[in-house]
Amino acid sequence: MRYSFITELAAPGRKVPVRACDPESAPVWLFASIGEYPVYDDVAYEVMIKDERRMSRYAEAVRRYAPGRTVLDIGTGKDAVWALAAARAGARHVWAVEVIPKSARIARETIEEAGFADRITVVEGLSTEIELPEPVEMCVSEIIGTLGGSEGAGSVLRDARKRLVKPGGVFIPHRSVTTAVALDLGSAGRGEPLGFPPFVFRYVEEVFASVGRPFDLRVVLEGLQDNPKVRERSYLSGPVEVEPLEFNGDLDPEGIDGAELTFTAEGEFSGLALGVRLWVAEDDEPIDSLVQSSSWTPVYAPLAEEGLPVRPGDRFTFDFTTTISDDGVHPDYALTGELHRAGVPAVTLSWSSTHHGDGFRATPFYRSLFPGPGGP
Ligand SMILES: C[S@@+](CC[C@H](N)C(=O)[O-])C[C@H]1O[C@@H](n2cnc3c(N)ncnc32)[C@H](O)[C@@H]1O
Incomplete structure (x- = not known):
């Protein structure tokens, strides 16, 4: 059964072909990561x-x-x-x-x-x-944000600590981290390329309008966090933590965090699901968007269009870099890593996701999502 079809949405000054899907029949589907843009509506x-x-x-x-x-x-x-x-x-x-x-x-x-x-x-x-x-x-x-700092919490709350809050003042929330697990997207989506349901188009259009052009916007995966069966067949590792933000402590919104994922299941490694863990108060159990139904949804970071076969014990080591963009608030993210598999040379894989876009249709994943005249 095919879940996706090609149609068009509006970008500043032009129409853009886009892959759409029916969320009733697609096991997982895409939404735009919207919290980092001024596009909040009643919904x-x-x-x-x-x-x-x-x-x-x-x-x-x-x-x-x-x-x-x-x-x-x-x-x-x-x-x-x-x-x-x-x-x-x-x-x-x-x-x-x-x-x-x-x-x-x-x-x-x-x-x-x-x-x-x-x-x-x-x-x-x-x-x-x-x-x-x-x-x-x-x-x-x-x-x-969908990534802990993606809405600018690091810079905004550091500024508040400096100018607006008394020394020793209490911050709620207490801390957040961004989390990552290895993902087999083909298994999650049953082999079908992912698309946006038509009701998501207006959010994508508003993000494009707020930036002034179409770009490879950050996307989130709906149908993953709250469905144990989908998680079981598509999560290939346990989680690791990057981008720690200590709102009641030393708050540094920029940095490079090294991490290593060890594969626990056999599958085709296509990218990472990135989530957030949030401690609202210091002694709370964290909210965990990779494994709990939540208003924060996992971001998809595509790394290998043709999923790479992996087995338990293989490893993905990576550096996760957070840099504040030129608006002074919202981070740009980049990740570079090496996939180490038994008996196979290491493979270098990378992903980047900027706040206001430096490329459109730059990778196979985005050429499938926004198919051009020459096809994906
Ligand atoms: C995720 S919503 C949260 C709304 C509400 N506080 C709640 O928890 O339900 C974030 C809100 O913060 C606003 N916002 C984000 N950064 C801001 C900033 N630096 N100054 C003022 N408003 C901001 C957004 O416009 C949006 O309305």
Whole structure:
């Protein structure tokens, strides 16, 4: 059975051919990683509000730390959930910052309706560009990306620590890491090339519009994290951690992290599934997007279009590099590694994913996703 078909979507100034799929019949399908662009809509906010694990961990941490403190809520969103939770828990005053004007306006209305306009001040703008009358005692934010730092948490919260939060102030969340497992994409998708369901097109179009051109945007795999059968047939290794971000400690948003994956299953190694582990409070069990149903979905990092045969005991060693892009906030990611298999020369494999794009249809994976006139 074929799940995918070719159609078109809109990019600035032109139409772009795209591979689409029917999510009802495709075992896994693609979405755009959208959190790093100002394209949040009601649906995106609702997915986060319905993520019970995320909501309960944050609610508990806010209830624990907000009483009696002054609070900064970075990225309050249209529902101002953590600003309201902090005020209800007894925060002395909350500054709720939101960069999307429509979301800031709705947040202000929601706060007025809830009767907290005297205790919560909504500030429209980027936290990195605002000033507060005085530094606060606690900062809550949920700007954790599909890769831990991809929404700019590292740079944004380092700036907040320097300018907006008192020394010793509490940060929620506590820490995040990006995680990686080796993936057999052919097994996950039952051999069919992956595509976007048509309802995803408008998000891809908005990401292209916000960057000003089509590019090989970061994609996430739907149908993987919450389906043990799909995970079992497609995850070829246990997870490793890279990109550690210590929000209550030494916070360095850039770096090179070395890691080694050991294959535990036989299969065709095509790339990595990259996820996030998030400790909302220090003593929490982390939220783990590679193995739990979550509003964070695993990113696909393609490495070898024709999956490379691997066996248990083979290894993939790699360096994972995070560099802040020229917008000063969002990271560009790159990964280079060597696949070591018994009796076969080592193979060098690499992947890169920039925030605002330096190539379109640059690799076989993206030529299949955005087929050109000459075909994939
Ligand atoms: C993932 S949503 C979280 C919304 C809400 N806080 C929640 O947890 O449900 C992130 C929000 O942060 C906003 N945002 C991201 N970075 C920001 C920054 N540096 N300053 C202000 N708003 C920011 C986005 O526009 C978006 O509304």
